[in-house]
Amino acid sequence: MxxxxxxxxxxxxxxxxxxxxxxxxxxxxxxxxxxxxxxxxxxxxxxxxxxxxxxxxxxxxxxxxxxxxxxxxxxxxxxxxxxxxxxxxxxxxxxxxxxxxxxxxxxxxxxxxxxxxxxxxxxxxxxxxxxxxxxxxxxxRPRGRAEPRVSRVVVGVDVDDMQPHVMEFALHAAAARDASLEVVHGSTRPDILGTGPTGPLLVGHEKRPSAAQDLLEERLAPYRSRRADLEIRARVELGRPAGLLVDSSRDAALLIVGTHGRTGLRRLMLGSVSGEVLHTAACPVVVVPPPETEE
The missing domain is CATH 3.40.50.12370 (Rossmann fold)
Incomplete structure (x- = not known):
């Protein structure tokens, strides 16, 4: 903040x-x-x-x-x-x-x-x-059901464009609620595992794109060492980011998304991840703007 x-x-x-x-x-x-x-x-x-x-x-x-x-x-x-x-x-x-x-x-x-x-x-x-x-x-959104028993806060990130201000807000929100933090990245491209004799080797429909998972774990390391009190889980799956976030929101206390970057809400573009999540998530959503200096 x-x-x-x-x-x-x-x-x-x-x-x-x-x-x-x-x-x-x-x-x-x-x-x-x-x-x-x-x-x-x-x-x-x-x-x-x-x-x-x-x-x-x-x-x-x-x-x-x-x-x-x-x-x-x-x-x-x-x-x-x-x-x-x-x-x-x-x-x-x-x-x-x-x-x-x-x-x-x-x-x-x-x-x-x-x-x-x-x-x-x-x-x-x-x-x-x-x-x-x-x-x-x-x-x-109107509360159609009881608050989830297990407190979990979800934050949507893009491993290639992690936004520190969104992560900071998410860490603070999870700590204030005594909740675990689930960091979700939806990968829309098949992962490149390495190079074979005929060029890059593509993974087919793997559940967990390993390179993105490794990269996210690496990006989360500093947050984990700083916030040893918090359980921070990484979730990387092949699929549309908005779909994965809405899926993760089902039994969450809060879902957090940024307003810019590739997965952000680009000035009222409804097709963007945040715009879609805002309309369809199953829990309250917080949209976090960039710090003023970046505007």
């Missing part, structure tokens, strides 16, 4: 039905010892045919305040000591969340679908925020 990001509170952008997204953000804020800022966006201009005062005479801002008050009460029941501040914005939540991301250690948003932001294409808010945020973004 970048030093200037640790100052502000964790920011959550949530709509009415997303209490569990807010509670998840509160849990992260408590874990990081920061406050929590609950953002609720009031659509402006108002949808045609509506007046500012609803049938109950409440304005949109009044209703937003009510939603935030309800969320705040829910947070205080579970985290009585957490400092919570309301943040009502008018218009799209996207620019506001991106702006807040400069000082925040983490932005938390809900996944598309039922508690998504209304009147916007599926997942567009979380996708845009994850693509342009200055700090890591946690995308929480």
């Amino acid at each position: 970048h030093d200037h990001h640790t100052a502000g509170p964790v920011v959550v952008g949530a709509v009415e039905a997303q209490e569990q997204v807010v509670l998840r953000a509160a849990e992260e804020a408590a874990r990081a010892s920061t406050g929590l800022r609950i953002m609720h966006a009031v659509a402006w201009p108002l949808p045609s045919g509506t007046t500012d005062a609803g049938t109950d005479g409440a304005t949109h801002a009044d209703r937003a305040e009510r939603v935030i008050t309800r969320f705040t009460e829910a947070v205080h029941r579970r985290f009585p000591d957490l400092a919570v501040e309301p943040d009502i914005v008018s218009g799209s939540p996207v620019p506001a969340l991106i702006e807040r991301s400069v000082a925040a250690p983490l932005i938390v948003v809900g996944h598309r679908g039922k508690g998504g932001f209304p009147r916007l294409p599926l997942g567009s808010v979380s996708l845009q925020v994850a693509t342009h945020s200055h700090c890591p973004v946690l995308v929480v």
Whole structure:
């Protein structure tokens, strides 16, 4: 995490039905010892045919305040000591969340679908925020099942382009959860084992491309020696990186991906690994941007 990001509170952008997204953000804020800022966006201009005062005479801002008050009460029941501040914005939540991301250690948003932001294409808010945020973004999906019993954090890497800031975030997240860390690399090319009389020898459909596995183990050695307290496992398989990550997410507590490099989210390219993972993973996903100096 970048030093200037640790100052502000964790920011959550949530709509009415997303209490569990807010509670998840509160849990992260408590874990990081920061406050929590609950953002609720009031659509402006108002949808045609509506007046500012609803049938109950409440304005949109009044209703937003009510939603935030309800969320705040829910947070205080579970985290009585957490400092919570309301943040009502008018218009799209996207620019506001991106702006807040400069000082925040983490932005938390809900996944598309039922508690998504209304009147916007599926997942567009979380996708845009994850693509342009200055700090890591946690995308929480509605919890259809209990948290996994064995705590495991998964991070997607590219052995040819290991991103230290993504690894650092993953190590920190695993340690904070008392979890093991699984480092996953999907190799899309058959591995070259060596040279035969007629040129390179290609492995057919081996389950574990050995050269990539060896390289990943080598890249993980410094992290392992520094974090002897953590169990760090390497998983290399032949296959599409997004498919392997989604597969690994099935019983994970958290899945972490970067936003750039070959396996990253290239400015809203949906076909990218992070974009695909964001839409289909079975657990919450954190998208980690590059340090500001690299932008």
